[in-house]
Amino acid sequence: MNAKKEQIVNAALHLFVNKGFRQTSIQDIIDMANVAKGTFYNYFKSKNECLMAIMEYVQEKGDKRRVELAIGKKKTDEEVFIHQVAVRMNMNREYNLLSLFESVAFSSDETFNNFMKNQYLLEINWVSKRLCDMYENCTEKNSVDLAIILLSINHHFLHVAKLLNEQVKIEEVIKYSLQRLKLIIKNQPMNEEVFFSPILFQQTNDKSVKEELQNHLNQLLSNVKENEVDSRAEEYIQFLLDELSNENPQLYVMESVSESLKKILDSDRYQEDVRHIIQLFWKWKNH
């Protein structure tokens, strides 16, 4: 990441944590970053976009930490799971981002809405997969419902604790909610109807990742078109976009092409975009 951009992100992160997102003005950010307004808008189109960059960074850090925690441990290890769930919650709390997930309904920024929605759905998805790993009675069919229940209890317990000015450890909350969730898992009748079908869920989840991927590809395409770069890049991106809307996309070819794209666009300017696109591609492919 560019030095100036890093200055901005650091300042923004610090302010979002200590003042809250809404309470932080762009003026605050550029003052603290010792940077001119133009520089901020050179890197971010809006405050929302700046937040999204930060959240993506937080997300990535969390994903890595979760993988680390699982190394050498059994899939069924509850302690590991608790700490893995806590990773994201701790970060959200640490970075004061908890209630932002709720604000989707009231924002008129579509890109931002999709982004937040995506974050939330991916988290549900991850938790539901992990629950299936751990409990026999947790089937693919009912895992989404159970994941939502777990996350909702966690969320609200933290919320109430905040209202009551009670200090709680996030791991304690998760332990509690998991204990209750297990009562549901163990005692629920077989063949019980579920609320959210994982199919519907998977499709939507799939769809939103795909949309995000298309958005990023399109943006990169227009950037590439504006500035003259290796003409192959344009062709590569267009190919990926075409395949993406194809019913039977050639996954391996796409993978190869995106790797080639990465090599071609390995300048500071596009590095991040491409890295992000490959990550999204990977998410989209794996289901």
Added chain:
Amino acid sequence: MNAKKEQIVNAALHLFVNKGFRQTSIQDIIDMANVAKGTFYNYFKSKNECLMAIMEYVQEKGDKRRVELAIGKKKTDEEVFIHQVAVRMNMNREYNLLSLFESVAFSSDETFNNFMKNQYLLEINWVSKRLCDMYENCTEKNSVDLAIILLSINHHFLHVAKLLNEQVKIEEVIKYSLQRLKLIIKNQPMNEEVFFSPILFQQTNDKSVKEELQNHLNQLLSNVKENEVDSRAEEYIQFLLDELSNENPQLYVMESVSESLKKILDSDRYQEDVRHIIQLFWKWKNH
């Protein structure tokens, strides 16, 4: 309610529902209400206060409906309970107020924060009491935890349904969450530790009602002092405030005095304030 005020409230309500609270500007409201800016600020000190007035109205309507639903039915009737819970959720959804409860952390308006907090805690309290009515294994000790679990599942299921563009009936969601909650209630070991002690909860809840009551009384007092009204009013209000901070308040005397206050201030100007104060007093007294 005054005709002009009603115009404003109707317009604001309509806009909050269709555009969302944050997206609605005061200009929007006064344009739609066909009213001058001064008139708006004659009735509400801020947009937040306007919202609070609307929410109070919604709240009252909901409370009445809940009582109606219970008439002639057993306390243990699950169907009644489901519909009672649905009343508030339907209103919140209808009026697009759901996510506002989460926004407390990000507002710098203390009065508004307390108001929202109060609304939420009162709802938890109400649900926990009702759960005790209905299930033997739901004791006073664990009822708060269970209430929060029920509300959190409801809340998040609605949230996810919205993200997935799924149309769901609120009663269906409640039925589902109650089914799961019952699994927890029935199967949880006795003497299990609870997360939120009802005592702590009750105290805080109690405290916030008291604070709200004091705020309203103080406000009314200064209003009454400014405009010359029956001099007894001032004395009455001061008495109520004194008793309120007293350790052993004379409840019956207070009740009598507040009734007298109501009679004296039975003009359009103070009618609503007094009605609200009596309602708060009633809430505070009962526990």
Added chain:
DNA sequence: CATATTTTATACCGTTAGTCTAAAATATGC
């Protein structure tokens, strides 16, 4: 009819997100 209150239109304030510009600083290629 006289007086008090409410309502109106409008100007105003400070703050916000975001755009734009022209000049200065810095990086890059030869």
Added chain:
DNA sequence: GCATATTTTAGACTAACGGTATAAAATATG
């Protein structure tokens, strides 16, 4: 080292926001 491109800067600017203030007009009240 120099010429050319890019980034960065400071600050002016717009439009919208919440909220205040005021003086005149409309309305209600006794």
